[in-house]
Amino acid sequence: MSYPPDPNNPYGAAPSGDYYGQKQQPAPGYGYPQQQPAPGYGYPQQQPYPAAPGMPGGGPQQGMPAQAVTARVLLFVAGSLWALMGLLMLIGSLAAQSMLEEMDVADSGEAVGVGLLLFLLFGGLAALHIVPASMFGKGGTGARVTGIIASSLNSLVALLALLGGASDGNAAGVVISILWTATAVVTVIFLAMGPTGAWFNRPRY
Structure with missing residues (x-):
């Protein structure tokens, strides 16, 4: 037959699982704060310092503006037309020489x-347009x-x-000249x- 423990007995079992008057500590994980995770697991990382635009690792460079792109295209077109006109002049002069030789012109x-x-x-004018247009990038x-x-x-x-x-009354020539002048301006x-x-004045690294 068992008897209830005597509360005045110092050698008896303490209530709530205490033995010899000392309270047993609960195991970690049951109400105690857990160890903080190492950096990188839920903690914000330090942000790297941004590099200056144009430097290695920096932000993207701004592209060529639309005005420069349009001017570049117009320079290429004008230079190509000047080169074509020069070539036609040379071919025409050779053809004219052949005809004059057949006619025994001195x-x-x-x-x-x-x-x-x-x-x-005309070739010099073509180069004067095409060369700077090809250098717009750098x-x-x-x-x-x-x-x-x-x-x-x-x-x-x-x-x-x-x-x-306009003085000759050539309507087609007037229209072409107007377009030519407008694109050049x-x-x-x-x-x-x-x-x-x-x-063109941007910093280069």
Whole structure:
């Protein structure tokens, strides 16, 4: 027959699982704060310092502005037309020389000389347009200034052609000259605008 434990007995079992007067501590995990996880598991990581734009690892560079892109395309088109005109002049002079030789004209060689001179002149104008246009991606202020000079010369020639076509009453020549002058002037304006200048003056690393 069992008897209830005597509360005054110091050697008896303590209530609630205490033995010898000492309270047993609960095992970790039952009400005690858990060990904090190592950094990287739920804790925000330190953000790296952003690099400057244009430097390795930096933000993306701003692309070429629309004004510069348009001016570049117009320079390529104008240069290609000048090169084509020079080639046609050379071919025409050779054909004229052949015809003059068949007609036994004494000064038949002058046609080739004139055609060669025009070919060199138009070829130089073509290079003056195409070379700076090809340098828009990496070129500096020199490419922009050269493009402005080339477009200014192009607009001057187009204006002279417009005045000549108007005086001759050539309607088709007038229309072509107007378009020619307009594209040349637009190229100069786009090259002189602020976004285009900022593009050519951008820092390079």
